Amino acid sequence: MKKKKNPTACVIIIGNEILSGRTIDTNKNYLCKELTSNGIDVIEARVIKDNEKQIINTIKQVRKKFNYVFTTGGIGPTHDDITSLSIAKAFKVDLIKNKKAVNILKKYYSSNELELNKSRLKMAYIPKGAELLHNPITKAAGFRIKNVYVMAGIPEIMExxxxxxILKIKKGIPYISRNILLNLPESNIAKxxxxxxxxxxxxxxxxxxxxxxxxKGVNVVLRSKNKLEINKAYKEIKKKTNI
Amino acid sequence: MKKKKNPTACVIIIGNEILSGRTIDTNKNYLCKELTSNGIDVIEARVIKDNEKQIINTIKQVRKKFNYVFTTGGIGPTHDDITSLSIAKAFKVDLIKNKKAVNILKKYYSSNELELNKSRLKMAYIPKGAELLHNPITKAAGFRIKNVYVMAGIPEIMExxxxxxILKIKKGIPYISRNILLNLPESNIAKxxxxxxxxxxxxxxxxxxxxxxxxKGVNVVLRSKNKLEINKAYKEIKKKTNI
Structure with a gap:
């Protein structure tokens, strides 16, 4: 019987501030951890600039290679937020005013007695055919188009x-992980x-x-979907290292 | 007069432990910050698995696109350290026992009264034609082949x-950066x-x-190689936001 493979994913962090080193990227680690624990294997992660051409080329390339692509960043109201438009171009669809997104924003801003100005309305422009992704914090939606999930960059909102x-998408079998901490150089146990x-x-x-x-020490980490095999391997390493 | 462009760089973090979310990647931020402050523009960063095919394909792709490629991870003595071999394959050269690297290791291990076993000797196998990169801590060298710099994954050694x-390579003009912290939603100042x-x-x-x-607040960050222009833009933003 052929074993079922886990779905694969690629994480794309979009933002000049990450590549200049100014901002520490915490979104990648959060997504890697959450996807992995849900049986979705993260095969690659990339950090790219807020650059239309780079976003388009990256999305075109990775969406064919992986089951899921998750992007963060660049969907806010300012001039440097160009992710939505770039994603629309990557899929060769128009970026259109999404009625549902407009209504969500209208409701949110009127209840906070704020004006839904042109900049805020920019966040309701979504690629044609995309499904909105709910943002319970500031209400400006993310979106999914085909296998690409486009999320905000602010960690609280992205999370x-x-x-x-994660409630809705297809998951796989999470890996079981076991850890052995050894206080010796890894070259001693390499063989x-x-x-x-x-x-x-x-x-x-x-x-x-x-x-x-x-x-100097080493963490030996065992990962497997097979509980019996991981336990056997674990015992052998323990035996060899006499602990 | 045509303006000189800064050299470009791509950072490649190699390691399953980063993609599973188990280990927080600090190398990327260090390299992005250091390269940027030396006038080398980091255009892209990728995290990939300890997978031969993925390493080969990634290196082939990015080394053509950027002036420099910096990799971290996978050059140790254990079975999962496959970076050196994969890089050799990407460049279609043999992985050979490097005499200079052997001598450095010999000296180091004998002075520590340790055996230069087969696993440790693995770290002296370097792609043919590559230049060694000095490792002042554990002595096992990294290497440079063409525009690709292959470094260790342990942060202390990589740094x-x-x-x-960085003392040897061509640098550019560092960006000047100015920061304005505003306690208002960014949609207020977007226009x-x-x-x-x-x-x-x-x-x-x-x-x-x-x-x-x-x-809610916003950090407005201005970056430029032109001091006069950045100061003018800074003043205009300050004026518009009345602070």
Missing amino acids: AMFKKI DLSNIQNKFKEVEIGSYPFFKGKL | AMFKKI DLSNIQNKFKEVEIGSYPFFKGKL
Whole structure:
């Protein structure tokens, strides 16, 4: 019987401020963690500029390669928010005023006694044919077009959007993970690990050395969808390292 | 007179542990910040798996598009360290035992009374024709092949390697950056910012909203290589926002 593969995903972080190093990107780690724990394998992540051509080319390229693409950033009201238009161009559809999105914004701004000015209305322009993604915080919607999910860049809003998305999409089997912390250089156990990896093909064995001042150690991380196999591999590593 | 363009760079973080969300990637931010402050424009960053095919394809693609490519991760002694071999394959050269690298390791391990075992020796296999990159901490070298700089994944070692690299490579003109913090929603100033952006083409004006509990505010960041222009744009934004 052929084993079912997990859905694959690519995360695209859009924003000049990340690439200049000014802003620390926390969205990537959040999305990687949440997708992985839902059995969706993140194969690649990219950070790109708020540049129309780069957004178009990236989206065209990755959406063919992965089941899901999740973007964050660039859907706000200012001149540098060009993600929605660029995504529309990548799909060769028009960016149109979405009635539902307008109504959501109207309601939100009138209840806060604020004017729905032209800049705010910009956030209701959505690629034709896209489905709105609910934003429970500031109400300006994200959207899904085909397999591409376009979310806000502000972490609080992105996370709120994602929590709604994850309820609806197809998930896979989450990997089980086991961890062995060793206070020795990884080169001491490299040969054993290699042999054990060759024996247990269904287990992904990662070796992650670390430094803490002068102390050298290694985290051996086992990941698998097969509980029996991961436990066997775990025992063998424990035995070899005498702990 | 045509203006000189800054060199461009792409940062490639190699490692399953980043994509599973287990490890927070700090290397990207370090490299983005350091490169930017040296006038090298980071146009793209990618995180990819410890997967030979993915590494080869990524390197082939990005090395043509950017002046520099910096990779981190996957050059250690264990079975999951496949970066060096994959890079050799991307350049269609052999991975060979580098005499200089062997001697450095020999000296280091003998002075620490440790055996230069087969796993440790793996770190002396370098693509043919590559130049070694000094690692002052654990001595296992990184390497440069053409415009691709291959560094370790452990932040302390990567940073030590990079500090040597940056002394040697061609830099550009760093951007001057000015910041205006406003305690108002960005949609209030979007129109003015757009007009000012249209007026000052040499200034990149970014608008980065944030949430702190319920407080909404925005960081307006101006970046330019032209001091006169950035100061003019800064004054206009200050005037428009009455602060």
